[in-house]
Amino acid sequence: MTWLRDPVLSNDLQWDGRTPGHYEEYSLNILDPSNEAGWWLRYGIDSPMGGEDGSSLWGAHFSRRADPRRFALRTKFGVRAFAKQSDGFHIRVSKSELTRSGAKGGLRNPREEGHELRWNVSLSEQLSPVQVFEKDRFYEGRAPRTKVLVPLPMARAEGVVEVGDGRYMVRSGRAFQSHRWGSARFDRWTMGYATFFRERPQAYVYAFLGEEGDGRIGSVHYHDAEGPSLTFSEIETSQEEGPGLKPGVWTFKAKTRGWELTGRFSASLQHMMGVRFEDPDGSVRYVHHGGIADATLELWKRSWGRKQLHQTLTARGTCAFEQGGRRRFEDVEFFV
Numbered sequence: 001m002t003w004l005r006d007p008v009l010s011n012d013l014q015w016d017g018r019t020p021g022h023y024e025e026y027s028l029n030i031l032d033p034s035n036e037a038g039w040w041l042r043y044g045i046d047s048p049m050g051g052e053d054g055s056s057l058w059g060a061h062f063s064r065r066a067d068p069r070r071f072a073l074r075t076k077f078g079v080r081a082f083a084k085q086s087d088g089f090h091i092r093v094s095k096s097e098l099t100r101s102g103a104k105g106g107l108r109n110p111r112e113e114g115h116e117l118r119w120n121v122s123l124s125e126q127l128s129p130v131q132v133f134e135k136d137r138f139y140e141g142r143a144p145r146t147k148v149l150v151p152l153p154m155a156r157a158e159g160v161v162e163v164g165d166g167r168y169m170v171r172s173g174r175a176f177q178s179h180r181w182g183s184a185r186f187d188r189w190t191m192g193y194a195t196f197f198r199e200r201p202q203a204y205v206y207a208f209l210g211e212e213g214d215g216r217i218g219s220v221h222y223h224d225a226e227g228p229s230l231t232f233s234e235i236e237t238s239q240e241e242g243p244g245l246k247p248g249v250w251t252f253k254a255k256t257r258g259w260e261l262t263g264r265f266s267a268s269l270q271h272m273m274g275v276r277f278e279d280p281d282g283s284v285r286y287v288h289h290g291g292i293a294d295a296t297l298e299l300w301k302r303s304w305g306r307k308q309l310h311q312t313l314t315a316r317g318t319c320a321f322e323q324g325g326r327r328r329f330e331d332v333e334f335f336v
Contacts, residue, residue: 001136007100010129010151014181015047016095021280022047024181026091028103029291029320030121030157032173033196036064036317038291039119039161041103043093045082048280048302054083058336059092059107059117061163062272062291064317068164068275070291071115072335073107075213089151098177100152119160121159122335126152132208134233144212145184152177153221154195154204156194163241174318176206184279186210188325189218190250194295196318199311200224205263205297207252209235211325220254222299227311232256247288247329248272250321260307261301267293267311267321286328293321 003009021091025044032038042058060072077093083092090102096105107117130150133139139147140224157173174195189210197203202225209218232254248269254261267290275287297313323329 001139004022004131004136004139004149005129007126007129009152010149011100011179013084013091014147015045020047020053020186021049021183022181023185023280026098026177026179028098028168028175029193030161030175030322031195031291031318032157032168032170033318034172034257035168035170035240036292037066037161037168038062038320039117040250040289040291040320041098041105041119043091043096043098044065045079045084047079048278050282051078055079055093057096057105057107059105059119059287060291060335061117062271062273063124063269064292066166068115068272072273072275073109073115073117074275074336075107103236116162116164116276118162119159121157121161121175122156123152123157125156127223128152130206132219132232133217134219138204138217142183144182144186144210144215144217146180146182146186146210148208148210149179150176150206151179151224153206164274174204175206176320181236184281184283185277185285186212188245188327189323190265191322192250192263192293192295192317192319193321194265194297194313194315197313197315199313200227202226203313205261205295205313207254207263207265209237209252220252222261227260230256230261232258232259232261247323247331248290250323258302261297262300263295263297265293265295265319265321269329269331272321274329274332275336276334283326285324285326287322287324288332290321292317293319295319
């Protein structure tokens with residue numbers, strides 16, 4: 001299935017426009033260390049089992065040094081407000097757009113002063129897509145019920161993000177774009193993304209682990225422009241820190257032939273925000289997202305039963321971290 005690894009086809013809309021019981025979302029995370037800020041944008045479409053089809057636009061702001069420190073906005077539209085253009089990857093929700101080369105749009109809450117978000121960001125120097133599930137068949141069958149791809153795992157982000165009356169000039173940011181769809185979200189899941197490492201500034205790590213019933217699926221991807229590019233499909237995590245279990249922390253160990261990656265993603269609960277999703281079957285999922293999170297990782301080289309530390313990786317405030325599932329973390333403030 002070569003479309004899974006194609007930068008344009010991996011973003012193809014999977015909904016047929018008729019069959020109910022489907023959700024689909026395109027998310028863009030922007031990390032801006034120079035401003036100690038980050039943004040999470042989501043363009044989505046929903047076709048519930050009962051009720052009308054619709055689309056929505058989400059935007060979240062995170063900052064470590066300027067008020068407001070975080071907030072999220074959402075606007076719902078009819079299904080006709082969602083459009084896919086024929087010129088490559090190009091989707092639109094109302095007047096807001098997302099393409100392979102950039103994103104622009106805006107949201108506002110007239111009831112909350114300063115809770116307004118506008119963005120016009122270009123994306124360049126892009127890397128090849130990430131296939132999160134190792135086997136192609138997981139994208140063809142019913143299980144898992146959620147499919148995950150990362151068509152754009154790292155790009156240079158430049159442009160302007162306006163937050164209320166404030167203006168952020170993004171000159172050397174990074175962004176990654178993901179595509180998720182299916183009939184229902186996982187029972188529990190965790191996603192971590194890290195870049196701008198102190199030791200390897202041009203590297204990135206993307207990790208995803210979802211849990212459905214008794215099964216787990218996911219992978220970890222490490223890419224270094226001047227080093228190895230590795231995919232880890234064997235992921236170990238403690239029972240207490242499994243996907244979506246321990247608020248604000250995820251510790252894992254990932255293995256592939258000849259290599260091992262141990263890591264910890266974390267975010268202060270005061271720097272995370274909560275949003276509520278309703279799946280096509282009417283069940284509820286809670287998402288806890290941190291746009292300025294931290295990561296500490298160690299890459300080990302394994303050979304003949306021994307392992308040697310190859311690289312330590314440290315990122316502070318330049319990570320995205322997400323924990324989701326049926327459980328709501330009471331200490332995380334919910335905005336939507």
